[in-house]
Amino acid sequence: MTARRRLFAVTAAGLLGLAGLAGCSSGSGSATDGKTTLRLGYFPNVTHAVPLVGIGTGRYAKALGSTATLKPTSFNAGPDAVTALLSGSIDAAYVGPNPTVNAWAQSHGSAVEVIAGAASGGAALVVDPKIKSWSELTGADIATPQLGNTQDVSARYFLKQHGLSTTKSGGGDVHIKPMANGDAVTAYKSGAIDGAWIPEPYASQLVGAGGHVLVDERSLWPGGKFVVTDLLVRKDFAKAHPDVVTRLLRGQVQTVDYLKKEPAAAQQVVSEQIGTVSGKPLDPALVKQAWPKIEFTNDPLADTLVAGARHAESVDLLDPVDLKGIYQLDPLNKVLRAAGEPTVSAGTS
Numbered sequence: 001m002t003a004r005r006r007l008f009a010v011t012a013a014g015l016l017g018l019a020g021l022a023g024c025s026s027g028s029g030s031a032t033d034g035k036t037t038l039r040l041g042y043f044p045n046v047t048h049a050v051p052l053v054g055i056g057t058g059r060y061a062k063a064l065g066s067t068a069t070l071k072p073t074s075f076n077a078g079p080d081a082v083t084a085l086l087s088g089s090i091d092a093a094y095v096g097p098n099p100t101v102n103a104w105a106q107s108h109g110s111a112v113e114v115i116a117g118a119a120s121g122g123a124a125l126v127v128d129p130k131i132k133s134w135s136e137l138t139g140a141d142i143a144t145p146q147l148g149n150t151q152d153v154s155a156r157y158f159l160k161q162h163g164l165s166t167t168k169s170g171g172g173d174v175h176i177k178p179m180a181n182g183d184a185v186t187a188y189k190s191g192a193i194d195g196a197w198i199p200e201p202y203a204s205q206l207v208g209a210g211g212h213v214l215v216d217e218r219s220l221w222p223g224g225k226f227v228v229t230d231l232l233v234r235k236d237f238a239k240a241h242p243d244v245v246t247r248l249l250r251g252q253v254q255t256v257d258y259l260k261k262e263p264a265a266a267q268q269v270v271s272e273q274i275g276t277v278s279g280k281p282l283d284p285a286l287v288k289q290a291w292p293k294i295e296f297t298n299d300p301l302a303d304t305l306v307a308g309a310r311h312a313e314s315v316d317l318l319d320p321v322d323l324k325g326i327y328q329l330d331p332l333n334k335v336l337r338a339a340g341e342p343t344v345s346a347g348t349s
Contacts, residue, residue: 050229
């Protein structure tokens with residue numbers, strides 16, 4: 001058994017254990033007094049401004065109306081959110097492309113589907129000023145949010161492209177140290193790590209702590225666009241509650257429009273919502289600094305997800321996988337047409 005297959009075997013075993021703890025998942029979500037509860041995962045990152053603002057302004061709850069009650073749950077990174085999805089602990093989640101692909105691969109395409117994009121950009125490798133080029137990364141300790149998450153794959157693929165090795169255990173030419181984003185900021189300030197490939201606002205926090213951007217990930221993609229956040233839903237939930245999914249998408253489309261038209265107000269909501277999760281509101285100036293590095297969009301930028309999957313294969317974090325059918329964009333496109341907005345495509349996947 002290959003190392004990566006062993007990784008998936010361990011993951012699958014863990015998921016089975018979680019499923020046993022969670023009890024049987026019926027696909028109908030939890031319900032109170034006959035009303036469906038939509039359990040929605042997200043991260044306290046600026047790249048997740050769409051759910052943060054949708055939740056914080058009440059747009060999601062209003063869109064759901066009397067159809068469902070919203071129950072948000074925060075996660076540090078995609079792999080944990082995917083574990084919760086596949087175990088039936090949540091019904092939908094905003095995650096990055098690599099955890100999305102992993103969820104699809106682990107369930108052989110049977111459990112989840114992508115129903116919308118949410119954000120592009122907003123990730124960077126920020127390092128100590130003494131590291132002035134990628135050639136000086138040898139021996140460096142670099143944090144990523146979690147093994148196998150989107151930034152972790154991006155870091156490992158970039159390093160491999162430049163002839164620098166990494167291992168899952170933190171060895172190789174560059175020592176990758178997966179840790180929670182807030183912990184990475186603390187570790188950098190203490191000198192325990194030399195930098196991090198990390199999403200916003202944490203990348204800007206590292207810059208504020210004296211680091212400099214060695215790689216803005218937008219520079220690695222055609223047109224500077226790549227999916228960093230999309231919306232994933234359990235297929236059984238979507239089948240059982242298509243009306244809830246449509247209403248959630250309507251709330252998202254309205255929220256993306258608000259983010260574009262009222263950036264200052266939206267930034268304040270993001271600050272407050274991150275504070276709700278972390279216990280301390282994020283400095284609005286930091287959110288404002290991070291904002292221009294991210295594009296909020298309903299477009300899933302499907303071809304970049306496929307490219308990201310190939311990157312994960314290249315660094316032995318994913319076996320080759322057929323992604324045909326991973327997108328179900330008909331509900332989103334119906335909402336977009338009703339709102340008079342351009343429809344989106346599943347690309348060449």
